[in-house]
Amino acid sequence: MCLSPVSASDDDTTLFVRRFVFPGGELPYLSEIVAAAERAGLEVIAIENLRRHYALTCAAWVMRLQAHREQCLALVDARTYRTWLLYLAAAAASFDRGDLELYHILFAHRGEMDPAGPVTASAATSPRPASASPAGS
Numbered sequence: 094m095c096l097s098p099v100s101a102s103d104d105d106t107t108l109f110v111r112r113f114v115f116p117g118g119e120l121p122y123l124s125e126i127v128a129a130a131e132r133a134g135l136e137v138i139a140i141e142n143l144r145r146h147y148a149l150t151c152a153a154w155v156m157r158l159q160a161h162r163e164q165c166l167a168l169v170d171a172r173t174y175r176t177w178l179l180y181l182a183a184a185a186a187s188f189d190r191g192d193l194e195l196y197h198i199l200f201a202h203r204g205e206m207d208p209a210g211p212v213t214a215s216a217a218t219s220p221r222p223a224s225a226s227p228a229g230s
Contacts, residue, residue: 106183106192114180123196135200143195148188155181 107120127137158165158178165174187193 106187110180113176123194123198126196126198130198130200134203136203138199138201140199141197143197144188144191144193147193147195148185151181151185151188155185 110120111118123140130137155178158174158181162174184193188195
């Protein structure tokens, strides 16, 4: 998975995330991931943008955090709770508007992709029927 900001510069939002939510983390751009994979001898088989799905996921997490506020506060301090609530609410809005994207990328070593294998990122994570397994598996 690759979480990728649409804009090419750091703004207040990405600085907040880097400082308070994922210190030491990175938000790589899709182009950076693909270029690094190609340098490593991989080819892109499929890319799927899960932005719309993740907008709904983050919004659901906000509702769950709010519904279980007291349980959360028994585990973390109020500042951490508010930080994650703010982050997830902002993420839901950002994914919904298209300011953030989340990609599921399927790579394979050049020439090593099973011809009977998945051709989409979604298919790669779906169970394969026994009849579709390569011979000898």
